[in-house]
Amino acid sequence: MTSASDQTAAATAARRRQTQDKLTRVEKAIGQLRRERSRLAVRAIAKRAGVSATFLYENPDARGLVQAAVTDSKSRHDRVARDEHERIEASWRERALNAEEQLTHAQNEILVQRRRTGELMGQLRDFDQMVPGESVQHLTSENTTLKRRVHQLTQEHRALQERLEGARSNLRFADKRIADLEAQILERDRS
Incomplete structure (x- = not known):
């Protein structure tokens, strides 16, 4: 009997x-x-380790190792995807905020220039009544310069408005693309 139990013990140890x-x-x-x-x-994992998939499913220690690795991989992948999403969203948000800030600045500048033009037009009328022709000519040329400046600021305002619309459009596209990518990630995670 001792030899049979020794053989059993040896077989168990080998296993x-x-x-x-x-x-x-x-x-x-x-x-x-x-x-x-x-x-x-x-x-x-089974192929790389040279073991059967059945071993990975049936052995509790192997199953635990595989589950932990897969869970860690998914969470790392989710973190990377979330970080990329946040980076892209921050970039588009920053662009939109910059465009809105520039638009507000341009609108304020145009308002200031229009007020200044109105004041100068009033002064021109006053000088026209009191000052000889040479001063009137100088004021007229200054008025023309101011009108050009107002026209230029109006064009800049229009360009900034178009940039803002472009940034908003890009932001909407990015939001849609991000939603699509998130849906793909969820589908892949379910698989």
Whole structure:
């Protein structure tokens, strides 16, 4: 009987060593797949470790290793996707805010220039009644210069308005694209 129990003990020890060897290979395969940034899936891990997928499913330690690796991979992937989403969204938001700020600045500048033009027009009328022709000519040329400046500011205002519309359009497109990408990620995660 002693020889039969010795053989059983030896067989059990050999099985334990084989199981431990397989677990070591599974850990090593998971590490390699992570370094290569490959997809962590049961079949890929089993193939890389040289073990059967059944072993990964039936052995509690192997199953735990695989589940932990897959969960960690998904959370890392989600973090990377979320960080990329936030970076893109911040970029578009910053552009839109800059365009709105420039538009507000241009509108204020135009308002100031219009007021100044009105004041100068009033002064021109006053001088026209009191000052000889030479001063009137000088004021007329200054008025013409101011009108050109108002026209230029109006064109800048229009250009900034178009840029703002472009930025808003880009932001809407980016929001739609982000929503599409999030939907794709969710679909892929379900698979």
